[in-house]
Amino acid sequence: MQANLKNKFDSIIFDLDGTLWDSTITVAEAWQKAKEELGYVKDDVTPAVVSSIAGMAYDAIFEKLTPYLSNEKRNEFKNLSARYELEMLSTKGGALYPDLEETLKYLGNKYKLFVVSNCQNGYIESFLKQHNFEHVFAGHQCYGTKSQPKFQNILDVIADYSLYAPVYIGDTQGDYDSSTKAGVPMIFAAYGFGKVTGEPITTIKQFKDLQEIL
Known part of the structure; x- marks a missing residue:
């Protein structure tokens, strides 16, 4: 786990399933x-x-x-x-990963937080409402909005919110491919659903690891 990522980013874009919760x-x-x-x-x-x-x-x-x-x-x-x-x-709802709320609070004091997922319309909203996270995330985008690939939704969030140094956090090869195509470095959430072939900038074994590296 790399511990030299502090102050390198202005924002964090999260995948949802396998990264923030398990539904x-x-x-x-x-x-x-x-x-x-x-x-x-x-x-x-x-x-x-x-x-x-x-x-x-x-x-x-x-x-x-x-x-x-x-x-x-x-x-x-x-x-x-x-x-x-x-x-x-x-x-x-779904099951939040351990220490998620505490870690999001920590991250939210330093970074703008977003969610980009390949889900249907209303799914991210269900996650936010179920766990009272509407105030935690600055914005979100999903496949169901425009039926466009994840890398494009990442780029849209970057453009819509004028982000200059985002990092993406996800748990699948699709997340890695999408973030790479969008030109955004990725942190691999190894506790999630997938595996990654490539070179994410670092790997976390549990969500609270983000408090150490970011």
């Missing part, structure tokens, strides 16, 4: 409910299935899970899953 149990329950209601989706949706597709764009997730469905039926499954997902997240 796989709630999301799997929601998608499984949609699957059972519709009757034409072949495979059960488990937390392991949800974690395996973490970081993918929302549309791409359902293409991977149901390649055998017509676009019409796939969209029906996706839309019903999305609705149940937001409904359940509003009451059950």
